[in-house]
Amino acid sequence: MSEDAWSTAVDVQETSQLDLNKRPSRLRAPPKMKEDINANGSRSEHGGHGEEVDLAEQSLLNKMIRHSLVRNRNQVEVLQADPTSPLYSVRTFEELRLKPELLKGVYHLGFNRPSRIQENALPMMLAQPPQNLIAQSQSGTGKTAAFSLAMLSHVNTANKWTQCLCIAPTYELALQIGQVIEQMG
Numbered sequence: 001m002s003e004d005a006w007s008t009a010v011d012v013q014e015t016s017q018l019d020l021n022k023r024p025s026r027l028r029a030p031p032k033m034k035e036d037i038n039a040n041g042s043r044s045e046h047g048g049h050g051e052e053v054d055l056a057e058q059s060l061l062n063k064m065i066r067h068s069l070v071r072n073r074n075q076v077e078v079l080q081a082d083p084t085s086p087l088y089s090v091r092t093f094e095e096l097r098l099k100p101e102l103l104k105g106v107y108h109l110g111f112n113r114p115s116r117i118q119e120n121a122l123p124m125m126l127a128q129p130p131q132n133l134i135a136q137s138q139s140g141t142g143k144t145a146a147f148s149l150a151m152l153s154h155v156n157t158a159n160k161w162t163q164c165l166c167i168a169p170t171y172e173l174a175l176q177i178g179q180v181i182e183q184m185g
């Protein structure tokens with residue numbers, strides 16, 4: 001249920017991003033970035049400069065592809081049991097020694113066990129002292145959830161200052177990551 005609500009909210013958010021000019025809400029980008037996005041959008045609307053890549057549209061397309069994977073969650077769960085799948089995992093979130101609040105957030109999202117990228121990357125990202133990590137995995141295999149969990153694990157809620165900085169290549173992607181973090185945190 002909560003996963004459906006989350007993906008629906010993200011979809012609504014994505015749709016709203018297609019019409020940034022008409023939306024005077026807090027979801028607006030800072031002026032410079034908004035200008036860039038709108039510039040890309042108008043280029044694409046008029047079909048003008050064939051070679052130029054519209055990053056906002058590209059990001060939305062990626063999101064739509066991922067959304068179709070979310071709909072097939074049952075299949076994802078089955079794939080996690082297949083040792084040849086990148087989603088395969090034998091470890092549990094408890095074994096990753098996440099903070100109890102985060103564990104609650106993970107289960108609230110309906111995650112029963114970590115995917116392979118989460119299983120491999122999280123111990124390194126949670127190590128003390130923290131280690132640098134570059135990781136890659138197929139789309140929809142849980143990378144966002146992995147680095148979001150790692151970021152949140154390093155946050156001390158008693159400290160009232162900024163403790164994490166997540167840099168994303170597009171505004172839309174940043175919003176999506178923010179949604180995941182809100183859900184988990």
Ligand SMILES: Nc1ncnc2c1ncn2[C@@H]1O[C@H](COP(=O)(O)OP(=O)(O)OP(=O)(O)O)[C@@H](O)[C@H]1O
Nearest residue numbers: 066070111112113114115139140141142143144145
């Ligand atoms: N351990 C898990 N168990 C079940 N579902 C999961 C798990 N981890 C992530 N998911 C779900 O799988 C979907 C894809 O996860 P996520 O967005 O983290 O993947 P991604 O690798 O970052 O994808 P992309 O490369 O497209 O950005 C999301 O709906 C997420 O809620």
